[in-house]
Amino acid sequence: MPTLLRRFQFVSGVVLLVYLLLHLVNHALGIWSLDLAGRGLVLALRLWHSMPGTVLLYGAALLHFSLALRTIYGRRYWALPLTEWVRLWAGLSLPLLLIRHAVSTRLAASLYGLEPNYERIVISLVTSGTQGLQLALLAPGWLHGCLGLWLRMRHHAMARRAKPVLTGMLVLMPLLSAAGFIHMKQAVMAASVGPLRPDPKLVAHQPALDAWRHDILMLYLSLLISAFVAGQLRNWLERRRLRRAAIGV
Template sequence: MQLTLRRLQLGSGVVLLIYLFLHLLNHTLGIWSLDLAGRGLTLALHLWHSVPGTILLYGSASLHFALALHTIYMRRYWALPPAEWIRIWAGLSLPLLLIRHAVTTRLAASLYGFEPNYERIVISLITSGTQGLQLALLAPGWIHGCLGLWFRLRKYAMVRRAKPALFALLVLLPLLSAVGFLRMMRAVAAMHAILPAPDPKLVAHQLALDAWRHNLVVLYLSLIVSAFVAGQLRNWFDRRRMRKASLNA
């Protein structure tokens, strides 16, 4: 069972890492032009908004999160090396950043017909003052995925030899993505003497989207805390039972 769970965790994690890689790569295209990044976004939307892509992406995300809750619940000791703490921090912080983005783009598109493109997304971020959040959005997930993959594959000599190149990819891709997004922000600002208001569909349904965002964050944090507390209670009962057994012996 443990081997099966590890394989499911690895497989779902690889799907999410591919999603993050393509998203970061798409932002990087903004270094060259807003139009090129827009064409990349169109291809990404065709891939991930298709029925198979939606099932694969959200199925993998749900499975990976469920397995993370299982790991938190089952863990008996929390004395971990620094790299493992960084991986856990990055993995748990990503959904907090991603929920806002997902609600504003995918949920708004599915429920209210909002059609995302980079110009509309950038205008929405600038007018709401959350462009910094967008820059910080994908880096934690990218770090979490890369470290998780490294921990699984570092036993292979070929992977260890490629460590400098892999480390360069780990660092450079988020940096290039940030540069690309900043270039897109400047391009959008240069196109408009005064930035227009965000898309009317976003404005009209802002309260509903804010409620979705709040409820999803509360649900996410509640599940994490519940898994941790339930695990600690189980550990306490196990230690108590073992002490009683040793006294009776």
């Protein structure tokens, strides 16, 4: 990949890593209280739902994904080290989180006025049985970003000295996030009278939101598969041309 594109990939990746870090920190605040996590969420929404924040986050996501498609298409060989396979798997799972986030928060707020708060989020995830999925999607994206940052910075002496601290953050942040979410879930259930019930307004618009999520997910998977198939076809045609050239010689 040309140097300029590598820089774009690095900068867009750092933006996404900051987004994930703030997301994990927000969940971790739930260890102390649901109210504190809610205040953190309000600040995060002001950042990412502002015009500059929206352009920065979704622009970085589209740029990073476009460069990933370019890499998948351009790869000649798939004999990769284990670290690269882990990073690839973790990175390709990150858009699943972003798609869910964009639909559940931004689209829901823009189209139907459903401003997110942690009580509504927790109830929605618990009643739909997807709280485990939400936590499971955060960790791979965090792993991908941290591995990418380390591979880029590992040659610097300061990064090598900070490796124990960075490794600690890599492990602890998802654990603290999961602990915060579990505490918030317990707080919401304790405050609830009777079984948890999702917001009626959310229930009314859930089919439309699910349709949006499904369509965007299918588009994402189609682009991934198309890039891979096109790259393999290009590789096959190149090998065929080289064989014919060799026979001709």
